[in-house]
Amino acid sequence: MSDRPTPPIVSATPFVTDAQIAEAAALLDAGQLVAFPTETVYGLGGDAENPQAVARIYEAKGRPANHPVIVHLAPHGDPQYWVEHLPADAQRLIDAFWPGPLTLILKRAARIPAAVSGGQDSVGLRCPSHPVAQALLAAFGARRGGHGGVAAPSANRFGHVSPTTAQHVRDEFGAGVHVLDGGACEVGIESTILDLSRGFPALLRPGRVTPHEIADVLGVAPRLPDGSDATAPRASGTLKAHYAPRTPLALLPFEALEPLLAQARVSGTRVALVARASRAGAWADMANVHFVAAPEDPHVYARELYGLLRALDRADVSRIFVEKLPDTPDWIAVNDRLGRAAAAFEASE
Known part of the structure; x- marks a missing residue:
């Protein structure tokens, strides 16, 4: 087990009430979009099993349809529902790092729409540690018999700087997106993405959870991105040009x-x-x-x-x-x- 420090959790703001969580969960259930805080960045969320809702995410962001999004699960959500098979290595990483800023890429279950994966046979899963995100995911999951997942890339226009406050989201989308304000994000950059869909661990995007910490859990270091891994699945935030301000x-x-x-x-x-x-x-x-x-x-x-x-x-x-x-x-x-x-x-x- 890694001796890593536990990622800090942002305190829930008193301005996010149970009623607001319930309202946001109902919007997700109706196929609408909700922006919400995680410990990494704010996400633009939609029902991961509703292709029309996922399409709304892509449209709002101006995101290419073949660029996958990450499915967010509540702490008591069942990752096995979303995947063809949950490898032992995946369970070890879940036990070590969830809730937290680690996304796992696994083979997608046939029942899960390909829209969340950009048409690929894999799916990215993570469980955020922010209490507002957890409350929203739990409320939405309760509406879906415990299996609700929220597809949520960063709540910004595609390729631009990710948002770490509710105001950043409003600056991007104005009043067109329902926003839960959970304060400033504590980690501030997107989650680590680790691919386990090909029988070995491969880092696709670095983040707060480091390769060394992953190796401590798995007993083997993940492959690091070097531009030569042609078989790697596409993943969020891995394009060469991304996260860019307007100013050169x-x-x-x-x-x-x-x-x-x-x-x-x-x-x-x-x-x-x-x-x-x-x-x-x-x-x-x-x-x-x-x-x-x-x-x-x-x-x-x-x-x-x-x-x-x-x-x-x-x-x-x-x-x-x-x-x-x-x-x-x-x-x-x-x-x-x-x-x-x-x-x-x-x-x-």
Whole structure:
């Protein structure tokens, strides 16, 4: 068993009442969409067994129909209902990490509509730890004899920065989506995605649950993504360009950022610099540099990342320069998100 720290759980806001949970569950039951908080990011949820509801998610997000979504289950939900077979390794990981920020990719049961899987024969399952999410999933599950699951990608337009507050969701969709406000998300980036559908563990997306922690449970390290795994199932948030702000973003080692900062100083262009204070030096005080001191702790950085990118989109800067972070296991998830955000602008460099 891993000696990992238990992922923190956000306290339920007093503004989410039992009546509001019941109303949201009824909307899901009627095939409508509900945005709700998890410990990772806010999700845009619909009934996972209702292809029309899932289609509404794709339409609202502008998401490609072949890009799968993750099914969220209540703590007492039955993952075996959703899969062809629940391997022993999957049960060990469920026991170790659920509720929490780990998604498992498994072979989908024939009864489950292919819409949630982008047409694939696999399905992504997770059980969130946020109490508002758990209350909603339990209430919806009760309407479905204990088998209700909610398909819920991040509650934002496809490819954009994920939301970590209810206001972020409202900024994306206005009044068009029913939102449960459970406060700010504690983890702040999407769940780790681990594929178990091919007989071996393979990491498809890094997150708070690390490869080392997974290896502690399984006794074998998962395969890491290197771009060469042609048989890997498609999974949420694994496109090369993703999680992008509107403002062009460049992710480079600090020594490679300095010439770009110097060029901006000469031209008088206002830019943003996100770097650790120990590296920024005099650049932090330049008149045309909007400096943000990056957190030194990877968990804090992850929690603040998406809110920071959204704030920089409002900061009246022409570009966002971000210091590349250490290439160590602790930083794998933050580097992944920043790398995908930067990739959205690389073609135009």
